[in-house]
Amino acid sequence: MKPNPSETKGAAGAAADSPFDGETGEEDLWFLPGPPEEEVDFLPPLPRSDPDERAQIAGWEQAQAAEALHLAQAAVRFGALDERLRRGPEGWRHRLALTEASELSWLSGDRISADRLGLWQAMRISAAGEDTAALQHTAWALRRLSGGPGPGADIAGFLGRHEARGDDPLTGRIAGWNAIMKAASSLHPIVRSCFAFHLWPMAGIGPEGDVLEGAVIAARMSAGEGQDGALFAPLLMSGAGGLRGGGAPQERLQRWLQAVDQGILRAMRHLDQLDRWESDARRCIKPLSGRTPPRLIEVFRSWPMVTAPLAEELTGVSRAAVQRNIAWFEAQNLVQEVTGQGRFRVWRAALNAGA
Incomplete structure (x- = not known):
């Protein structure tokens, strides 16, 4: 028996109108999940950096070459400060370190004055209701600026991060930092310190938003191969402009060298005044x-x-x-x-x- 043409045509039309056979627009698939979104990468860049670390310092090498004259001037003045402190009394170095640590505390938001810091360091005395953690934070900076080993291969020891062992994520970050600093060993110590300061926030080693540790590391690193007179370059005696971020490496280095240059000049004038004051006082x-x-x-x-x-x-x-x-x-x-x-x-x- 032959099928009825009208029935065949009706069945075909019904099949074509089926919602399961035709193409459906995306607006009709509201019940399906959307495409996967790209996950935000919160991992710090240093432990995952490319093996060619030198690519990250190429711009700083060019900046060093462009600022060679200014760099030489700052290096000569730092050498004079180093010799002055090496031949002077021990109190001079402590005085400059205490002043620098106090200035750094204002930059980091702790705002510890020199007299409060001195009382805390000498006698562990603080005012009622005073932030002890802020005092300890600034006292750490004073101790690191006053003496002890610099931030060399043992950056964990310099920072007091003794818990970084084994599979601790901090261990990998410190290893990444050491690799970058080793690649930057060809830079002049003052340029290398500037590079380290601006790289520190991306290292993921210190507290987020805290600039004090990075500034102390950079200040000690700037001393380089000194004669143990000046253990750091006084960056903040002329203001905080040298620590301002933004701009190309050469712009950052220009601000850094100006801060080092002016800070050393102010430190030398301060020592001259202090020397004259002591002579007058002993005569009196x-x-x-x-x-x-x-x-x-x-x-x-x-x-x-x-x-x-x-x-x-x-x-x-x-x-x-x-x-x-x-x-x-x-x-x-x-x-x-x-x-x-x-x-x-x-x-x-x-x-x-x-x-």
Whole structure:
């Protein structure tokens, strides 16, 4: 029996109208998941860097060549500062380190003044309600700027990251950092320090957004092959412009060299004033007897801000003797009181008056 043509045509039409046989637009597939999105890569770049690390420092080598004259000028001045500190008293280096650490704390947001930092370092004294973590953070910077090994092969030891062992992710990041720094060994120490500072935020080793560790590493790295006089280049004595990011490597290096150059000049002038002040102070105390006056001179030489408890701790004499001698120093215009208060007073050497 032959099929009815009308029935065959109707069946074919029904089959063509079936939603399972024809092509369907994307708007009709609302119930299906969309295409997979590209995952955000949160891994730090250094441990996953290409084996050719030298490609990352090519721009800095070109910047070093372009700024050769300015670099030579900064290097000569740093050599003069290094020799000056090597021949000078130990207190000079400590004073510059304390001043630099205090300035760095303001840059990182901790805002620790020199007198507060001095009290914490010498006596572990802090004010009521004061942020102890901020003091410890800044005191770490002071210790690293004052002495000890620099940030060489043992960057974990320099930072105090002793827990970085085995499969710890920090171990891989430190290994990546060491590889980059080894590739950058051909750069001048001052240029290498600038490169390290701007690379540090991408290393994933320190706390996010914290610039203090990177600045301390760069400052110590800038000393290079010094004679153990100047352990760091004073970057912040002329302001924080040298640490500003942005721009090509040559622009960053220009700002860095200017900060190093101006910072060294200010440090040298400061040491000149301090030397003249000490000569005047020792001449003034000749008529005096006792051990307290010369010890106070050493304290004011080493510490930019001095309180009575700090002077008592460092000189080893009684509080009454300290206050009596500081009052005499103040009457001779050798020291200045900076708070204007009757209690919790702070003094500094009157460098301008002694100049």
